[in-house]
Amino acid sequence: MTRTIRKAAVIGSGVMGSAITAHLANVGIPCLLLDIVPAALTPQEEEAGLTLSSPKVRNRLALNAIALLKKTNPAPLYSEEFAERITPGNVEDHLNLLADVDWIIEVVTERLEIKKSILSKIESVRKPGTIVSTNTSGISVNAMSEHLSEEFQKHFLGTHFFNPPRYMKLLEVIPSEKTDSEVVNFMTAFCEKNLGKGVVIAKDTPNFISNRIGTYGLLVTLQEMVNKGYTVEEVDAVTGPAMGRPKSATFRTLDLVGIDTFVHVANNVFDNVSSETEKAAFAVPEVLKDLVSRGWIGEKGGQGFYKKVKTDQGNQILSLNIQTMEYAPSAKVKSASLEASKAAKGAKAKLKALLATPDRYSELSWNILKQVLVYSAEKLGEIADSIVDIDNAMKWGFNWEFGPFETWDLIGLRRSVERMEAEGATVPSWVKDWLAAGNESFYQNQGGKLFYYSRGEYKGVETRPEIISLKALKEQNKIIRSNSGANLIDIGDDVALLEFTSPNNAIGADILAMIQQSADEVRNNYRGLVIANEGRNFSVGANIMLMLMEAQSGEWDELNDIIHMFQTSMMKLKKLEKPVVAAPHRMTLGGGVEACLPADRILFSAETYFGLVETGVGLIPAGGGCKELVLRTSLANPDPEADLQPAINRIFETIAMAKASTSGHDTKRLGYMRPQDSVIINQDFRIYEAKQAVLEMDRAGYTPPLPSKARVVGRDGRAVLELVTYTMRLGGYISEHDQKIANKLANILTGGDVPAGTMVTEQYLLDLEREAFLSLLGEQKTQERMQYMLAKGKPLRN
CATH class of the missing domain: 3.90.226.10 (2-enoyl-CoA Hydratase; Chain A, domain 1)
Known part of the structure; x- marks a missing residue:
């Protein structure tokens, strides 16, 4: 069948729901935005003489979300006038309107039972063939839809947008066991062309691809910090551009995301994996639990690993001492390896220079890197079938310059594996088999065409006419x-x-x-x-x-x-x-x-x-x-x-x-x-x-x-x-x-x-x-x- 998406609906007008709606409006798709009906009037509504039956009250959550889109910075809308493409409503009065849309996106609270309930309501009104997706950062897509009809499940999948949806390139598409392949192919092509996304196909596993590896990497970094006594500033000096990562590095990123949000994401893996080793890796460190209990959850809480204070000289940034839980002025970090990295031109040269100049910061970068690379290799086949999807997920979702397998090639696959094993790391057997077969890299360029590792052999990256490199x-x-x-x-x-x-x-x-x-x-x-x-x-x-x-x-x-x-x-x-x-x-x-x-x-x-x-x-x-x-x-x-x-x-x-x-x-x-x-x-x-x-x-x-x-x-x-x-x-x-x-x-x-x-x-x-x-x-x-x-x-x- 020939599909198109002329009109969409989003259920849930919170931060992500409204931002996804805004991006659909950005690309010219009229969108219905629905949320629950408020249970009580606000003082302003009472003063205006409104009642609980007034449309302005019943649609309040969606109306407020649309108004906020015009004020949010960075702007979710390409142009403020595009907000006119969004129609507010609520799930009690307007659920029947879902029968008139081509794509329904569920973006409600990250709790399985709530998601199952709203999906049941959607099934009661949607027309057959309508695509329904869930925006979730890690809840099982299969578990959400197993109680619904087979026809619904064929047209149901996960579409995990990254925040903010307008600016973040990554979209993880997560098919369920029963999702029709035609639906997956259509959504992949549509989201790439019409929404401007970089799409990766993820398996229905806890936290999917990007959050699974990214969360692991942050927890590994915290562990190294605690074990070796690094400061917040030292870790961020190493794990930013020097390693091919964003300037926000580790702790500025955690403050931006919200430490409470990160803890929730880490717990989702901890609760849903069976391996005791992996459970231990995703156990939330005490320092994060302490920060959440204090309400020091990052920017939205006013302080986290960093805190901005006003002084006579202007704003000053303080950093947290995790031993004393006290703040002090941030200190500049310098070392031979960091200076070598800073002097190098280009992200590849910066990482090589950092690793090649021995000191305690070079050691920190290596200890983080080797664990992330080994973990990524262990998860191939479990979270995704393709190393390209894993690499792209980390580049597009966490803004890394290189994905894990690209990084491994960059630092020398054979040499780094030998060092890992000499230091007691357990490298997955498939990586060692690949090296034993005489291969020196996961990617290979042959006459301008790129090949990558796939199930024990090199496979050519699909050539797409619409992408000119x-x-x-x-x-x-x-x-x-x-x-x-x-x-x-x-x-x-x-x-x-x-x-x-x-x-x-x-x-x-x-x-x-x-x-x-x-x-x-x-x-x-x-x-x-x-x-x-x-x-x-x-x-x-x-x-x-x-x-x-x-x-x-x-x-x-x-x-x-x-x-x-x-x-x-x-x-x-x-x-x-x-x-x-x-x-x-x-x-x-x-x-x-x-x-x-x-x-x-x-x-x-x-x-x-x-x-x-x-x-x-x-x-x-x-x-x-x-x-x-x-x-x-x-x-x-x-x-x-x-x-x-x-x-x-x-x-x-x-x-x-x-x-x-x-x-x-x-x-x-x-x-x-x-x-x-x-x-x-x-x-x-x-x-x-x-x-x-x-x-x-x-x-x-x-x-x-x-x-x-x-x-x-x-x-x-x-x-x-x-x-x-x-x-x-x-x-x-x-x-x-x-x-x-x-x-x-x-x-x-x-x-x-x-x-x-x-x-x-x-x-x-x-x-x-x-x-x-x-x-x-x-x-x-x-x-x-x-x-x-x-x-x-x-x-x-x-």
Whole structure:
């Protein structure tokens, strides 16, 4: 049968239920949100004259949850307006509406009997064939549904979202013994494409994959800490980026998750495994029990392993001494191994450096790592059938840089197994059999194709056309051109891709040179160009360190040449006779935005934080960003009598206040998204979709945009904006230097000293940009802002 999900329902409007509902709304799925009927009125309801039969009261929990979605930070919604796609209700009055949805998600309290009860109610009203899933972090999917009909069980499975659902990539799909394989396959594909998830298939075992291994790893870490006398700060210094883990490391993570929540998750394994050895491993340490009994459960309790206090010097972070249960100021941790790791470039090199430099911190990392690797190997076949699913679960669910089996390969499989056994560890027999057969790794790259261990042999990772790997293409020698900051790559079907590779993908002369070379190459030999990369962020903007150094050295001719080169490079992209599609993701700021604006289409990743933020370092956009928005405003209002001032005011506010979008969808609110632009939910698919957009335009007979002039609001419009900045300066809202920057920006956006209605060329506006940029770059206060940003990573107000 052909399935689709047009409408969904979520039962349970707590933190997870409402956030899952928000993400369904994010991707365009209308959703019903139901919860129980309150048993009593609030004082506010009584004062308003409401009764227990009033719909506002009966739907209170869902209504409050929807209202909270608009206030929560980080935002669960891509755009606040998407909350309109959620319909509130309750399970007494609106249960019958479940007959009209295609997917029902149960997200009630993590207690088996409560879940069984609500599933029985769902079965009484759902139409046959409707998919029902449970969001649980570890309760048995089979046990929940064993009392229900076979038809229900065929369409029932676990869908374990990770919190927060919008941002966390992992979704564990847990089939029951009776779930139809067609349902599993459909849900896997749907959740990947439509929800943007990384899906792994987990077995119906306690805590499934990610929480099983992650919880084990945290408990092992605690045990090492207690046994060897490490401090909270020492453990977090080792178990963060040095080991390829998030900055929150161990104890900041526990504080964020909630120590009480972690104890519940650990107890779920302890209560549901039969092995005494495993029970002992998941026994909750006394220190955690003590913290829970004191109410020191992490951030939601005001304190946990860390505590923030206010002092005369500002906020101070204290850390817990687990021997005395007292707090003291956090101390910096330094050692040879940590310094070696910090100096190494890239996550792989950091971990290797940490392990290769012997000291007590290197020892801690090894003792944690060896136990987690052995445990992961022991659980293969029990919690999941594939090492790829286990690795992906840890990368996507716990934000590890490498999964356990990838880590084992990285540190040397044979060498590390020999060390483990020499130290008394029991390595699973299948790992030793694999080594005995002459294999040296769990993964193997053969001609750009990846193979992995599967049941005693190498199996090829499934090649999926919608996932284009630039790393794999480079291994297949598909690079057309290359320099120190960028590559031009053949991505197939006569389409080329421009990839930035500089640190933070900051745009400098090397990238600009490659843009110009790429335009020439594509014009002569390719059907079109995609601009995308696989970096952590698309681009943080221009290389401000380089510009600051040049300015402080007085190299003004060189700076003028660089800005001119930036502008001509962007114009070359815009005028290219072949289609250009940009596919930005995550942080796309300043010059990164200006590299996208000339494209015929922009395919924003759902998580794209897009903005011209140069005023934050005392500058204005000078790579065509201002010009492009002024031109778009003029072209969108061809009537010569149309008032452009309101639109120019909005652009001025957006750039002057360094606003960036909070999502790909939010670029529309800020005026960056055009009708031909769109949002790609699954970031892994964006290069493929950008390539398809190039091919579509090529097949349709692409012609580049004709040169255009912009109608500007002129000196009268500039006076309007300058009055705004004057008033704000007078009121103390902005500094004198802020006012100077804003007035320079106003001069560009209004077209300079010309009458209202004047038609100006793109080059004229570019010249205004370049002049303003260079003059601001010469200002001492701007240089101070640039230095502060480089040193502190945040803007200076001076």
